[in-house]
Amino acid sequence: MSLHRRIALLTPLVLAFCAVAASAADTPGLGKPVSEADIALWDISIGPDGKGLPAGSGTSTQGAAIYAQKCEVCHGKGGYGGKNAALASPPDKRERTMATYVPHATTIFDFTRRAMPWPQPKSLTNDEVYALTAYILALNKIIGENDVMNKDTLAKVQMPNRDAFVSRYPDKH
Secondary structure: OOHHHHHHHHHHHHHHHHHHHHHHHOOOOOOOOOOHHHHHHHOOOOOOOOOOOOOOEEEHHHHHHHHHHHOHHHHOHHHOOOOOOOOOOOOOOOOOOHHHHOOOHHHHHHHHHHHOOOOOOOOOOHHHHHHHHHHHHHHOOOOOOOOEEEOOOHHHOOOOOHHHOOOOOHHHO
């Protein structure tokens, strides 16, 4: 068999092998495909305008009970004096806390829902997160003790430091 004939016969085989190898190189062959339901479990961001807030509601009174059970050990009784960040100022002082610093009440909800309680993040129900958010806001006298927080009311809360921030993305507000 001549060299040209061998090349003519082997060329399709080489091209087929290269095509298979190239398609295998597109993925490392690890893991599994991610479903929309899987993505939805992690796509929980809440915008300043309240877009993405889930159904549910809570009050400061409900939040106080949850706080005593799940938060007080780290943040202290009444939101201050714990080993971790103060959530409220002591009654005789006016200190800057997370609640008086952030420009949007939705930030408190978003952070609490995704990161608390340590070390069991994302273990709170939406009602518990609304109640804890209401409790933190009421401790800082940003809302009244009887105000109900839900997807319609939370974004309307006027935070004390809302005008002290310059948005990095002004067209998104």
